[in-house]
Amino acid sequence: MESFINKNWLIKNKTGEYLYHEVAADLPIIDYHNHLNPHHIAENKQFANLTELWIEHDPYKHRAMRINGIPENGITGSVSDFEKYQNWVSTIPKTLGNPLFHWSFLELKRIFDIDEMLSLKNAETIWETCNHKLQQEEFRTCSLIQKWKAEMLITSDDLLDNLESHKKIAYSSNEVKVLPSLRADSILDFGNPNYLDWIKKLEFEVNLTISGLSEFKEAIKIRLDYFAENGCLFADHALDSGFSFRSIEEKEAELLFRSIIQSQPMESKDIVKLNSFMLSYLGEEYGRRGWIMQLHMGAQRNTSSRLRKLVGPAGGFASIGKACDINSLTLFLDSLDKNGLLPETILYTLNPADNAALASLTGSFAEDGVVGKIQFGPAWWYNDHYAGIRKHLNDISSYGLLSTFIGMTTDSRSILSLSRHEYFRRILCDQIGGWMEEGKLPKDMVLLEQLIKDISYMNIKNKILKREKIWQE
Structure with missing residues (x-):
């Protein structure tokens, strides 16, 4: 049987084939937002088996297995790693049409050189083959990352994280640059009954007693400076459904x-007010430091309290929430812009109904001399499938400037999810090539090659280089 992941997989036109193979395929990867464990990179972790590498840290797979009726104990519970692997193998045929089907076979082929369809018939053989390779030096964490041609990874880190792993990586011989970014949600979690415990931890970290707002802001500044000293260039907020x-x-x-x-x-209205004030304060601090602010919107994270209790808040059972309150979003951005402190910002939405609104906002807070100051971030989470990526490319082209788009990122906990950059680039090249062959774009290969190179790599590369230069000065 012909390989499923063949040379021109997902590309249906000759121009797209050329753009992918001659331009996009060999470009390095900058994954500017993920949830990889920096400790695994710092220690160059050797994964014990395929489950630990491929399934354990991937809530996408956990969600699919739940939908397929697999008991929770067979997904995140106490059964053996081999049983969890078998449960995933039995689920794969049920994912036809879901991007997990594509990603799974792409990952097996690119990392383990396995071209056959994984099924219960060959599951044990493939398990043994992969596990044998994982014991080899070239299959430790850092080598796996390099197999994807990764140049830079930017992790998500809480304000109180010590960043020791990032320091260790920075002073190592690791060829991949790994920078922290601030995941700032804990700062604004005022409704959490354990919030005062978090405040006490913050006091300990900065050696400061927090008795009021001024001390709180000072403590945060101290930690922001610490992040900046360790290479932080991005900050991230989840503005979930109901923001x-x-x-x-x-x-x-x-x-x-x-x-x-x-x-x-x-009262909830007072929490909204305090959250808004501190969000503006943080945005101004990001602007002063030249950081990029990321806003993730439209997720309904509080769904099954039973599953949340079983596996924690990041277990893969969130859903798409209601459309973003565009008025609130623009009020927030304007509160920063009118003071000249609006940082460059990436807007992500889980609800595709927001696509046109967010894409059009990319032109609403422009600044002289700044290319793509407001970005409509890549198709995110439940939207990073074939149709969702194509819709995103259509929407940003129609309402903004596709040429300034900063490309794909994984937002994933799994090293193997770096496969999504190839997935995205193939779809991008097919779309641009198709537009040219349909007469929607000129037959100017120099122009199209530059477009592919910019979206896949150069646009985000240039933004990061600009920030590194600011910090060095």
Whole structure:
């Protein structure tokens, strides 16, 4: 049987084939937003078996197995790794039409050189073959990353993370640059009953007693400076389904924050106000440092409380939430822009109904001399499938400038998810090649080659180089 992942897989026109093989395929990868474990990279972890590498850290697969009726104990529970692997193998044929089907075979082929269809008939043989390779030096974490031609990985890190792994990587001989980014959600988690415990940890880290808003802001500044000293260039916020922004003065924010410190009950509208004030404060701090701000919107994370209790908040059972409150989003961005402190920003949405609105916002807060200041981020999470990527490319082309788009990122916990860059590039080249052959674009290969190179690599590369230069100065 002919290989499923063949040379021109997903590419249906000659121009697209040329653009992929001659331009996109060999470009390095900059994965500017992921949840990889930096400790695994620092220690150059050797994975014990295929489950530990391929399944354990991938909530996409966990979600598919749940839909397929696999008991939770057979997904994240106490059964053996081989049983979990078999449960995934039995689920793969049921994922036809889902990007997991594509990604799974792409990952097996690119990393393990396995071209055959994985099934229960050959599952044990492939398990043994992959596990044997994983014990070899060239299949440790750093080598696996290099197999994808990765040049830079940017992880997601809490304000209180010590970043010791990043320091170790920076002083190692690792060819891949690994930088931290700030995942700032814990700062704004005012409704969490354990928030005061987090405040105490923050006090310990910065050696400062936090009795009011001014000390809180100072403590955050200290940690932001620490992140900057360790190469941080990005900050990230989850503005989930129901995000609302209300502008307030600092005096009111001070009173609200003291209520938090004093464990006084707060109404939800007051939490929204305090959240809005601190979000603006953080955005200004990012702007002062020249960081890029990432806003992830449209996720409904609170679904099954039963599953959340079983496997934690990142277990793969969130869903698409309601459309973004564009008025609140623009009020937030404008609160920064009118003070000249709006950082370059990437907007992601889980709800495709927001595509046109966010793509059009890329032209609403432009700045002299800054290319693509506001980005409509790549097709994210439940949208990073074949149709979702094509829709995203159509929407950003129609409402913004495709040429300034910063390309794909994985947003994943799995090293093998770097396969999504090849997946994206194949779809991109097919789309651009198709447009040319349909007469929608000129037959100017120099122009098209540059477009592919910029989207796949150069646009994000240039933004990062610009920030590194600012910090060095």
